[in-house]
Amino acid sequence: xxxxxxxxxxxxxxxxxxxxxxxxxxxxxxxxxxxxxxxxxxxxxxxxxxxxxxxxxxxxxxxxxxxxxxxxxxxxxxxxxxxxxxxxxxxxxxxxxxxxxxxxxxxxxxxxxxxxxxxxxxxxxxxxxxxxxxxxxxxxxxxxxxxxxxxxxxxxxxxxxxxxxxxxxxxxxxxxxxxxxxxxxxxxxxxxxxxxxxxxxxxxxxxxx
Numbered sequence: 001x002x003x004x005x006x007x008x009x010x011x012x013x014x015x016x017x018x019x020x021x022x023x024x025x026x027x028x029x030x031x032x033x034x035x036x037x038x039x040x041x042x043x044x045x046x047x048x049x050x051x052x053x054x055x056x057x058x059x060x061x062x063x064x065x066x067x068x069x070x071x072x073x074x075x076x077x078x079x080x081x082x083x084x085x086x087x088x089x090x091x092x093x094x095x096x097x098x099x100x101x102x103x104x105x106x107x108x109x110x111x112x113x114x115x116x117x118x119x120x121x122x123x124x125x126x127x128x129x130x131x132x133x134x135x136x137x138x139x140x141x142x143x144x145x146x147x148x149x150x151x152x153x154x155x156x157x158x159x160x161x162x163x164x165x166x167x168x169x170x171x172x173x174x175x176x177x178x179x180x181x182x183x184x185x186x187x188x189x190x191x192x193x194x195x196x197x198x199x200x201x202x203x204x205x206x207x208x209x
Contacts, residue, residue, distance in 0.1 A: 001077040010071055017066040020096065024079050027094075039066070041081060044093020051100055051197060066096075068201055070180035072112065072130040072148040075101045100197065103142030103186050107135035116152075126152045142186035150178040178203045 001023055009019045017039060018030040027046075028039040040046065048055045048065035055065045078097040112130040130148035137143070178201075185196040 001079070003076055006071070006074060006076065013071065015067060016069065016071055016074070016098070019071060020066070020077065020079070026081070041093030046094045046096050049095070049097045050199070051195070052097060067203065069098060069100075069199065070130075070148050070150070070178065070182075070201060072128075073100050073146045073180060073182045073199075075099045100182060100184065100199075101132070101134070101144060101146065103136055103144045103184065104134040105136050107133075109133050126150065140188040142184075142188075144182070144184040144186075146180070146182045148178075148180045152176045152178060176203050 001019075005023060006019065009022055013019045013022060015030065021027045021029045021039070024041075026042045030039070046065075048068075050069060055068055076099045078095075078099065080095040080097075082094065110130075110132045112128075114128040116126045116128070128148070128150040130146065132144070132146045134144040135142070180202075181198075181200045183198045187194045
């Protein structure tokens, strides 16, 4: 999935699982919960990585892999369909590698503000803000800092009824606050590159609705 595809999906999709289900044929639709239980590639579970690092394995899946990073810090997504022994055994139906944003050559600062609403009442709307600082020093050390927060609005069905915040005790995506901090250092060398990534993602049930 290219950056252009992701930019379009960020307008309508609320999380990573929605983006993948919209763009990848054979992936189950998002359940709008914190858990990925029931989502798979034609019956097989998916192994999820961030910048090539495993989040969990099919032998000990936490069910939160696709809710572990904000869509605001994603540069692109690689999807390899089918099982692979490279990352351990299990019933993997695909490998999903989420690639985070990379530092820019020149100093750049970007601010993104969004509003999402699924009802007539403005009090039920969700709000989001994302701030990115990126650049490269004279010693070819790239840096990137992304701070993002999102106040998710309430979810409603086609009849206007509010959906529960935590269906089946899995944790819901509606009426929640999301926070994401990503810091990356990238050093170019003669024949290699060394990268350091620190990432913190947290989602909590909103306490003000």
